[in-house]
Amino acid sequence: MEVLIRPYEEKDYIEMLNVTMELWNLKMSPYTKRDIFTNTNIIKDTGTIPSKINEGIIIAEVDECIAGVVHLDYCGKRVSKPESLCVLRLIQKYGLFRLLKVREMGRFFEHGVKEDELHIHGIVVSSKFRSMGIGSKLFKEIESIAEKKNIKKITLEVLDTNVSAYNLYKRLGFKDISKSTFTKKQQKYFKSNSHLYMMKEL
Numbered sequence: 001m002e003v004l005i006r007p008y009e010e011k012d013y014i015e016m017l018n019v020t021m022e023l024w025n026l027k028m029s030p031y032t033k034r035d036i037f038t039n040t041n042i043i044k045d046t047g048t049i050p051s052k053i054n055e056g057i058i059i060a061e062v063d064e065c066i067a068g069v070v071h072l073d074y075c076g077k078r079v080s081k082p083e084s085l086c087v088l089r090l091i092q093k094y095g096l097f098r099l100l101k102v103r104e105m106g107r108f109f110e111h112g113v114k115e116d117e118l119h120i121h122g123i124v125v126s127s128k129f130r131s132m133g134i135g136s137k138l139f140k141e142i143e144s145i146a147e148k149k150n151i152k153k154i155t156l157e158v159l160d161t162n163v164s165a166y167n168l169y170k171r172l173g174f175k176d177i178s179k180s181t182f183t184k185k186q187q188k189y190f191k192s193n194s195h196l197y198m199m200k201e202l
Contacts, residue, residue: 001062003134005141008057015066016057017043023124042094047082054079058141060125060134067129070138071121073113074151118146120156139172146202154200159192166196174198 008016017040043049049057049071055078060068084090090099113119120142125134146154156174158166178197187193 003137004061005137006059008054008059010052013051016069019066019069019126023122045085047084050079050082052080062129068125068134068138070123074118075115117153118151152202157195157197160194161192169198174200
């Protein structure tokens with residue numbers, strides 16, 4: 001199958017969110033299709049991920065389906081203004097507990113970037129398209145973007161329990177920089193004791 005790596009377009013928004021939530025929902029308990037549907041709508045309705053212009057999203061497409069998504073952050077990234085429902089409407093629609101839980105989940109991906117850094121907030125390949133080399137193709141595109149923008153460092157974070165992803169990053173040339181231990185609450189939430197900060201210099 002041919003894999004097309006391309007920039008995000010506004011028409012991708014809902015399908016992109018659904019694939020992204022496969023990554024985010026793995027960190028929630030219980031993990032159900034209902035969670036994915038609800039949390040996708042929360043991300044959309046809160047404008048957490050801007051929908052119109054988002055230069056930091058890269059799409060992997062197979063047979064006109066989104067097979068993989070990368071979320072990047074770097075200085076000068078172009079994004080449209082977030083569009084959100086009012087707070088009262090959000091609480092009425094989803095309940096305060098669910099909103100706070102999704103907000104906490106999203107905070108895990110927050111990272112202040114430096115001028116010489118491109119940070120990978122998340123990379124996910126849909127379960128239907130794994131073992132096709134899509135992850136490696138996405139990383140090649142990430143490096144190409146960094147080189148075009150004259151960025152010399154690519155960084156990411158990975159849970160210590162995600163051994164397969166960690167091993168892939170090592171093979172791709174990423175090195176361990178630091179390790180952060182989660183609080184007990186975070187350990188229960190992420191089902192992991194810590195996460196590793198990794199970097200690759202170009």
